[in-house]
Every structure is written in structure tokens, then in C-alpha cells.
Amino acid sequence: xxxxxxxxxxxxxxxxxxxxxxxxxxxxxxxxxxxxxxxxxxxxxxxxxxxxxxxxxxxxxxxxxxxxxxxxxxxxxxxxxxxxxxxxxxxxxxxxxxxxxxxxxxxxxxxxxxxxxxxxxxxxxxxxxxxxxxxxxxxxxxxxxxxxxxxxxxxxxxxxxxxxx
Amino acid sequence: xxxxxxxxxxxxxxxxxxxxxxxxxxxxxxxxxxxxxxxxxxxxxxxxxxxxxxxxxxxxxxxxxxxxxxxxxxxxxxxxxxxxxxxxxxxxxxxxxxxxxxxxxxxxxxxxxxxxxxxxxxxxxxxxxxxxxxxxxxxxxxxxxxxxxxxxxxxxxxxxxxxxxxxxxxxxxxxxxxxxxxxxxxxxxxxxxxxxxxxxxxxxxxxxxxxxxxxxxxxxxxxxxxxxxxxxxxxxxxxxxxxxxxxxxxxxxxxxxxxxxxxxxxxxxxxxxxxxxxxxxxxxxxxxxxxxxxxxxxxxxxxxxxxxxxxxxxxxxxxxxxxxxxxxxxxxxxxxxxxxxxxxxxxxxxxxxxxxxxxxxxxxxxxxxxxxxxxxxxxxxxxxxxxxxxxxxxxxxxxxxxxxxxxxxxxxxxxxxxxxxxxxxxxxxxxxxxxxxxxxxxxxxxxxxxxxxxxxxxxxxxxxxxxxxxxxxxxxxxxxxxxxxxxxxxxxxxxxxxxxxxxxxxxxxxxxxxxxxxxxxxxxxxxxxxxxxxxxxxxxxxxxxxxxxxxxxxxxxxxxxxxxxxxxxxxxxxxxxxxxxxxxxxxxxxxxxxxxxxxxxxxxxxxxxxxxxxxxxxxxxxxxxxxxxxxxxxxxxxxxxxxxxxxxxxxxxxxxxxxxxxxxxxxxxxxxxxxxxxxxxxxxxxxxxxxxxxxxxxxxxxxxxxxxxxxxxxxxxxxxxxxxxxxxxxxxx
Numbered sequence: 001x002x003x004x005x006x007x008x009x010x011x012x013x014x015x016x017x018x019x020x021x022x023x024x025x026x027x028x029x030x031x032x033x034x035x036x037x038x039x040x041x042x043x044x045x046x047x048x049x050x051x052x053x054x055x056x057x058x059x060x061x062x063x064x065x066x067x068x069x070x071x072x073x074x075x076x077x078x079x080x081x082x083x084x085x086x087x088x089x090x091x092x093x094x095x096x097x098x099x100x101x102x103x104x105x106x107x108x109x110x111x112x113x114x115x116x117x118x119x120x121x122x123x124x125x126x127x128x129x130x131x132x133x134x135x136x137x138x139x140x141x142x143x144x145x146x147x148x149x150x151x152x153x154x155x156x157x158x159x160x161x162x163x164x165x
Numbered sequence: 166x167x168x169x170x171x172x173x174x175x176x177x178x179x180x181x182x183x184x185x186x187x188x189x190x191x192x193x194x195x196x197x198x199x200x201x202x203x204x205x206x207x208x209x210x211x212x213x214x215x216x217x218x219x220x221x222x223x224x225x226x227x228x229x230x231x232x233x234x235x236x237x238x239x240x241x242x243x244x245x246x247x248x249x250x251x252x253x254x255x256x257x258x259x260x261x262x263x264x265x266x267x268x269x270x271x272x273x274x275x276x277x278x279x280x281x282x283x284x285x286x287x288x289x290x291x292x293x294x295x296x297x298x299x300x301x302x303x304x305x306x307x308x309x310x311x312x313x314x315x316x317x318x319x320x321x322x323x324x325x326x327x328x329x330x331x332x333x334x335x336x337x338x339x340x341x342x343x344x345x346x347x348x349x350x351x352x353x354x355x356x357x358x359x360x361x362x363x364x365x366x367x368x369x370x371x372x373x374x375x376x377x378x379x380x381x382x383x384x385x386x387x388x389x390x391x392x393x394x395x396x397x398x399x400x401x402x403x404x405x406x407x408x409x410x411x412x413x414x415x416x417x418x419x420x421x422x423x424x425x426x427x428x429x430x431x432x433x434x435x436x437x438x439x440x441x442x443x444x445x446x447x448x449x450x451x452x453x454x455x456x457x458x459x460x461x462x463x464x465x466x467x468x469x470x471x472x473x474x475x476x477x478x479x480x481x482x483x484x485x486x487x488x489x490x491x492x493x494x495x496x497x498x499x500x501x502x503x504x505x506x507x508x509x510x511x512x513x514x515x516x517x518x519x520x521x522x523x524x525x526x527x528x529x530x531x532x533x534x535x536x537x538x539x540x541x542x543x544x545x546x547x548x549x550x551x552x553x554x555x556x557x558x559x560x561x562x563x564x565x566x567x568x569x570x571x572x573x574x575x576x577x578x579x580x581x582x583x584x585x586x587x588x589x590x591x592x593x594x595x596x597x598x599x600x601x602x603x604x605x606x607x608x609x610x611x612x613x614x615x616x617x618x619x620x621x622x623x624x625x626x627x628x629x630x631x632x633x634x635x636x637x638x639x640x641x642x643x644x645x646x647x648x649x650x651x652x653x654x655x656x657x658x659x660x661x662x663x664x665x666x667x668x669x670x671x672x673x674x675x676x677x678x679x680x681x682x683x684x685x686x687x688x689x690x691x692x693x694x695x696x697x698x699x700x701x702x703x704x705x706x707x708x709x710x711x712x713x714x715x716x717x718x719x720x721x722x723x724x725x726x727x728x729x730x731x732x733x734x735x736x737x738x739x740x741x742x743x744x745x746x747x748x749x750x751x752x753x754x755x756x757x758x759x760x761x762x763x764x765x766x767x768x769x770x771x772x773x774x775x776x777x778x779x780x781x782x783x784x785x786x787x788x789x790x791x792x793x794x795x796x797x798x799x800x801x802x803x804x805x806x807x808x809x810x811x812x813x814x815x816x817x818x819x820x821x822x823x824x825x826x827x828x829x830x831x832x833x834x835x836x837x838x839x840x841x842x843x844x845x846x847x848x849x850x851x852x853x854x855x856x857x858x859x860x861x862x863x864x865x866x867x868x869x870x871x872x873x874x875x876x877x878x879x880x881x882x883x884x885x886x887x888x889x890x891x892x893x894x895x896x897x898x
Contacts, residue, residue: 065886065889065891066802066884066886067792067802067804067884067885067886067891067892067893068792068891068893069791069792069893072895125222126219126222127219127220127221127222127223127225127226128222128226129223130223131226131889134888134889135800135802135888136802136886136887136888136889136891137888137889
């Protein structure tokens with residue numbers, strides 16, 4: 001049932017949208033690490049990172065030493081994607097696991113005036129406090145432009161975060 | 166849930182709940198051995214503290230940053246220091262704090278306390294690793310007690326425990342620490358007993374001192390010793406001690422005082438008491454079915470059993486045979502360090518005098534025989550002083566660590582290495598040598614004529630001032646004395662001059678914290694000790710730490726003088742031989758050179774043909790490392806071109822901003838550091854030469870990178886992260 005303005009054709013209903021976003025939120029809040037994809041001379045390159053998402057689900061943070069390849073890749077090309085999932089390394093993963101691909105633009109938090117990222121990250125990963133606080137560790141902010149949620153093996157939902165409700 | 170039990174109320178002797186030591190005492194108490202009133206803070210308290218302060222992940226990161234098997238003891242000490250700091254900064258839950266407070270006020274406040282480690286990794290029946298974890302005596306107030314509890318918890322991860330982690334099966338998942346709290350027994354006489362003498366199976370040995378037995382255990386007080394027949398306890402021999410001092414309870418820690426007159430005359434055990442101790446250790450042995458090493462104390466006529474464990478015999482510690490034990494033997498007590506300090510003061514004077522004798526000898530005018538004798542004597546001296554270096558100077562290096570440990574325990578700073586700024590009070594010989602080298606370069610550059618002489622090789626025409634400075638450098642800072650010969654044919658001399666001329670333009674300046682800041686940190690430290698004896702002790706400890714820190718570099722400079730004396734004589738030998746024979750002496754060993762001098766007809770076997778084998782063409786590399794980790798030893802981040810340094814000669818090729826990749830920065834190499842962009846060392850630690858000098862100049866430094874020399878090539882572009890201990894190869898050269 002829709003309230004207010006009618007959704008454009010093909011869009012999820014408010015109810016379905018809320019349900020989907022709840023799964024997105026759960027994944028972002030429950031998982032500790034994700035697989036980050038960066039671009040290295042036009043080729044994809046993946047790394048595992050500890051992340052933290054903001055409440056509005058529009059931003060994902062992670063920390064990286066500046067010496068790493070993923071950091072250099074981001075400097076060359078800020079387009080990134082990060083996969084966050086709840087697989088358990090079991091056969092049932094194919095049917096039960098949820099996987100969220102988050103696409104967006106990465107930037108170093110130095111460039112933005114609010115230094116919220118580091119607090120989010122420390123809350124989420126207290127054991128990495130010294131790491132995040134290290135001067136050679138950059139806090140990277142991903143402004144999520146789109147989520148892609150995969151459920152039940154092949155069911156894919158795309159959520160455009162730039163126009164999201 | 167309750168975290169604390171009285172030992173006599175414990176329901177089960179579960180090792181995993183109360184730890185090995187408490188479980189063992191619990192069983193002895195059940196067998197009616199008299200033990201001091203004891204309480205246990207269970208391992209669940211440790212777990213809740215670790216969980217509450219999110220320490221488990223932190224410890225795991227510390228233990229896994231680098232393969233511990235590749236860590237030297239210094240690195241383990243550093244890891245342990247950082248873990249300890251995180252425990253000290255942790256907070257107890259209100260629940261646990263309330264329980265400890267209640268126990269303290271209801272049961273313990275009238276007597277002094279001993280707090281002892283009781284870890285789940287020590288199983289007293291099978292293993293005996295004495296001194297792995299910490300124990301504290303003479304605790305008299307609540308805040309002190311809480312601090313010691315944290316320290317005991319942290320000592321689950323002591324350097325010694327980390328060294329023996331495999332034997333102990335130490336892990337963040339399965340290892341835990343309980344704390345045993347005991348009312349201190351004010352022992353009039355105390356000691357240890359071996360139910361079976363490790364050196365004579367038919368005997369029992371009992372050792373006793375006046376006062377409490379920590380003095381005996383630490384080796385500070387010489388005990389009376391009785392040898393008895395194991396069968397029946399007949400006295401075989403009594404070896405009396407002088408009994409001049411004893412250790413007694415003090416305000417916050419035990420203190421040594423003079424014994425009374427009557428104590429000097431009478432041994433600390435009478436015949437009846439001796440018999441009781443003998444029975445005690447026999448009973449412990451029959452309970453455990455194994456010879457026992459028993460600690461005991463007499464309060465009035467009550468004989469308390471403090472500890473009982475299987476006998477282990479300490480063999481003499483040889484670094485070749487048992488590196489672990491030797492490393493741990495480097496940890497010295499404050500008193501022992503003071504003794505070393507006294508010795509070192511004498512040694513330094515002797516070394517200076519003896520080195521001057523070699524330097525002042527005109528070796529060119531010696532006969533061949535005298536030259537050979539001179540060589541033997543230089544070699545002997547070098548051997549002698551090298552031995553002393555290992556016996557005395559190396560263990561003395563623990564002085565700065567002991568200071569760091571105490572500093573962190575009382576100040577609990579955010580940066581566990583803050584104490585280094587206090588230690589760096591005065592510059593060491595190596596940094597002063599760098600300053601002098603810089604002055605030499607300034608002198609050379611001040612006069613265009615000097616530069617011309619260096620270019621054209623007419624070094625003998627250098628200005629007087631330059632020559633004087635050069636000779637000062639050789640005398641005071643142990644640069645090779647061949648330099649003063651000003652022979653441009655000599656490779657070292659040639660490279661030295663070209664380097665020095667380059668150096669001034671590129672040199673970094675030393676960074677030091679403002680004096681006022683150091684003074685503030687220093688005052689803060691001293692003020693945390695009550696005025697009087699304790700503050701005086703803290704001051705003495707600080708000075709000891711500083712001296713030990715200084716000596717860590719300086720001792721090498723002193724030793725280098727003997728190496729230089731020897732190599733000067735060898736050079737003279739070679740010079741004479743070259744004048745007399747048309748032979749190539751490059752492949753002669755030292756001994757062969759000397760033999761040739763004595764017997765002109767001596768010919769060594771054909772030296773092995775040294776041919777340069779072309780490097781096999783590298784095919785497709787299957788796998789190689791691109792990023793490695795070590796210990797963050799000098800803060801800073803830099804990307805630059807790598808230069809492998811395989812001997813101090815290579816250093817002359819170093820260009821400004823290049824990253825030194827080496828096995829270890831020796832004090833003789835530190836002159837090049839000011840132009841380096843970063844340092845990567847195989848040897849690990851925060852307090853080693855390379856790390857110390859890197860910090861002095863503010864150069865990013867990562868130590869303990871096991872494969873550094875193997876995986877990085879000269880010319881590779883590398884990034885050094887001295888904050889996090891990362892070395893990344895950005896681009897292959």
C-alpha cells in the first residue's frame with residue numbers, strides 16, 4: 001500500500017522498500033568486514049577491510065595505511081565498490097546468504113570538514129583504535145551512490161541512494 | 166556472580182577457574198599443610214576485564230602483527246610493554262571493583278598483602294617456569310592493590326611467557342590469569358628446601374635467612390645452608406652465612422636492614438625448627454610423589470608452606486645452547502644493574518687507557534717480531550673486552566628497560582615509549598660524532614682550496630684545521646685511524662672524503678623535545694613517588710636508565726677502538742709484505758699474513774679461483790612479497806628509493822632521501838643516517854641503535870622486518886610507515 005505520491009512504475013512499494021532497507025541495515029550493522037574493490041590500472045583489485053556505516057546508510061567508512069595498494073588505487077581512481085555479506089561458508093549460503101554490493105566514490109576524510117568517520121570506526125572496531133589514530137592511517141569515506149542486494153541466490157534489488165526516499 | 170573466593174571455600178580445584186598456583190595451594194591446604202590465609206580473584210574476573218576493555222582484539226593484533234617465531238627477545242619485550250600499558254589503562258567493572266573493595270575492607274586491611282599470579286598456563290605438577298608472571302609483596306592500600314591486580318593480569322603476556330608461548334600453549338582463547346591474595350606472613354626466618362639435593366640424590370638441602378624469603382629467592386641475601394640425609398634427616402653439614410642483612414616488610418615494598426647482634430651469632434633455624442622444615446618438604450614430596458622445591462616461613466613457631474613445586478635444575482646459561490634462557494637472564498634487578506654500573510665506570514677508564522697505548526705506538530718503526538707481538542696483544546685485548554661487553558655491557562642495557570617499565574607503571578602514559586624522551590637527556594657518542602663530522606664538512610667547505618685538494622687527491626695539503634678535526638674524530642669517536650694517513654689510495658679514505666663533502670648539503674638536523682617539556686615529564690615522574698627514600702630511589706633509577714641508554718651506543722665506540730688497533734697493525738703487515746713480495750695477498754687470512762711476515766718463504770695454498778658466476782636469468786616469478794610488516798620504531802611516513810647496505814662501505818653510496826635497507830644499523834654506521842629518508846632493519850626492537858638514532862633525527866623507521874634484505878632490491882621504490890610498522894614495495898626498480 002502506497003501513501004502520498006504514487007511510486008513510479010517498477011519501484012518498490014514503501015513497505016517493500018522498508019523491508020529491503022532493513023536487510024541492508026542489518027548487514028551493515030552486523031558484519032564487521034567487507035571486501036573492497038578498487039581499480040588498479042583499469043583492473044579490479046580487492047582487499048578485505050573493517051568498515052562502519054552511518055545511520056542514514058549513505059556513508060561507509062574504513063581505514064587504510066597510506067602505504068597500501070588500495071590507497072594508491074583510490075587516489076588514482078575514487079570509484080570503489082564494497083561487498084558485505086553474511087555467508088557462513090556452508091552449502092546453505094547459496095540460498096540463505098545475503099550479499100550487499102555498495103558502490104560509491106571514495107575520498108580521504110582529510111578532505112571533508114567533519115571527522116565523524118574515525119569515531120564510527122572506533123565504536124565498531126575498538127581493538128583497532130591505535131591503528132585508526134595512527135597518523136599514517138587514512139580514514140576513507142565512501143559516499144554510497146547505489147546498493148545492490150542479492151538474496152535467495154539470484155534475486156537482486158538495486159537501491160539508488162542519490163534519489164532514495 | 167562472584168569473582169572472589171576464600172581459598173578454603175573453593176568447591177573444586179579447577180585449574181581453569183583459579184589458576185595453577187592457587188589450585189596447588191588449595192590441594193595442599195586440603196591435606197592439612199599450613200598455608201597463609203588466601204583469597205582468589207578468579208579467571209572470570211580477568212575475562213570480564215579483558216572483554217570490558219576490548220583488550221582481546223588488541224592482544225591478538227599485537228601477537229599477530231608479525232610471526233612471533235621471527236621475533237627477537239627485544240621485540241617480545243616491546244609487545245609485552247604495549248600490552249601491559251593497555252591493561253593499566255583499562256577500567257575495572259563496578260561489580261568487580263565493589264567486590265575487591267569489600268574484600269579489602271572486611272578481610273585484608275589490617276595486614277599487608279601479597280598478590281601472586283596464578284595462571285592457567287602453569288601447571289605446577291608437570292611444568293615449572295618460575296618467574297614467568299608477576300607477584301607483588303607489601304601491598305597496603307586499595308588503589309595499589311587494584312594496580313597490582315592489573316599488572317598481574319597483564320603479566321600473562323610477559324616477555325618471558327611470550328618466549329615460552331609454545332611450551333605453555335599460550336593463547337588469547339585458552340589462557341587466563343587468576344590472582345591469589347594472601348595476608349603477608351611476617352616471617353622471622355624463611356627459606357627454601359629441596360627435598361632432594363639436585364647434585365646428590367641422597368641428600369636434602371635446606372636454606373634459611375632471617376626475615377622474609379624474597380631476599381633469598383632473589384639472591385640478595387646469602388643463606389645458611391644445611392645438608393641432611395634424605396633417609397631420616399640426620400644432619401651432615403651446616404654451612405653458615407655471615408648473616409649481616411635481612412629483608413623485611415617495608416612501606417610499599419620489602420627493604421633490606423641490618424641483622425641484630427643475636428641473629429649474627431645464631432643461625433636462622435634451631436635444631437627443632439630444622440627438623441620441622443625437613444618434615445615439611447618430605448611431606449610435600451610424598452604428597453606429589455616427586456622431589457619438591459618448597460618455600461616456607463616461620464611466624465613465631467608456626468611453619469607456613471608458601472609454595473611447593475617440582476625441582477628443576479638450572480644449568481649454566483649458554484647463549485649458543487639456550488638463547489631463550491640467556492635472553493631472559495639479561496633482565497637484571499635494580500641492585501645488580503647498579504653493580505654493573507660501577508664496574509662499567511672502571512672498565513671505560515681502562516679501555517680508554519689501553520686503547521691510547523695502541524694508538525700512541527709508532528707501529529711503522531716496530532721490528533717484524535714486535536709487530537707480530539703487537540698484533541697478538543691487540544687481538545687478546547679485543548677478545549678480553551668483547552667478553553666483558555657481553556657479560557657486563559649487554560645486560561646493563563636492561564637499565565633503560567627497567568626504567569621504562571617502572572615509568573609506565575606509575576605514569577600510565579598514552580604513548581608507551583614516552584619514557585625515551587627522558588632517557589635522551591644527553592646525546593650519545595654516535596650522535597656527537599655525527600655533529601663533529603658535520604663540523605668537519607663545514608671546515609672543508611669553508612675553504613675552496615680544501616675542495617681542490619680532495620678532488621685532486623692531494624689530501625696531505627688539507628688545511629691544519631681540517632687535519633686537527635680529523636684526528637679528533639679518530640681519537641674521540643673511534644673512526645679508523647688510517648684516515649689520518651691521508652692516503653687517497655686507501656679506498657675507505659677516498660670514499661670517506663667524498664661522502665663528507667656531500668653530507669653537509671643534505672644533512673638532516675637532530676630533533677629533540679624542548680628541554681621544558683622533558684623537565685615537565687621528568688618532574689611528573691618523580692612527584693609520583695613520596696618524598697624521601699622512595700623519590701630518591703626513583704631519581705637513582707632515572708639516572709641509571711639514562712646511563713644505560715647512553716652506554717648502549719657508547720660501549721660500541723669504546724670497543725671499536727680495539728678493532729681499529731688490530732686492523733691498523735694488519736694494514737702495516739700488508740704494507741710490508743707488498744713491498745717485499747710480488748704476490749697478491751688479498752686472499753690471505755690474518756693468520757697467514759702474520760706467518761708470511763715471519764717466514765718469507767711461506768706460501769699459502771692456491772686461493773680458490775673466484776669467478777663471477779652470472780646470475781641466472783630470472784624467469785617468471787611465481788610469487789613474491791609486496792608488503793611486509795615489522796615493528797613501528799620511528800614515527801613518520803615516506804616513499805623513496807631503497808638502498809641495500811651490506812657493510813659500512815655501502816653507506817658511502819647512499820644518496821639523499823634514500824631508504825636504508827639493512828640487517829642492523831651498527832653504531833659505526835650511524836654517520837650516514839642524517840641523509841637517509843627512512844630505515845628498514847631486519848633486527849627488531851624499539852630500543853635498538855637504528856630505532857634510537859632514527860627517532861633522534863625524525864626519520865621513519867621500521868625494525869624487525871625479517872626478509873627485508875631478501876625481498877627488497879636497491880632501486881626499488883618503497884613506502885615506509887614508521888607509525889604502523891609497514892614496508893610496501895611500490896614499484897620494482
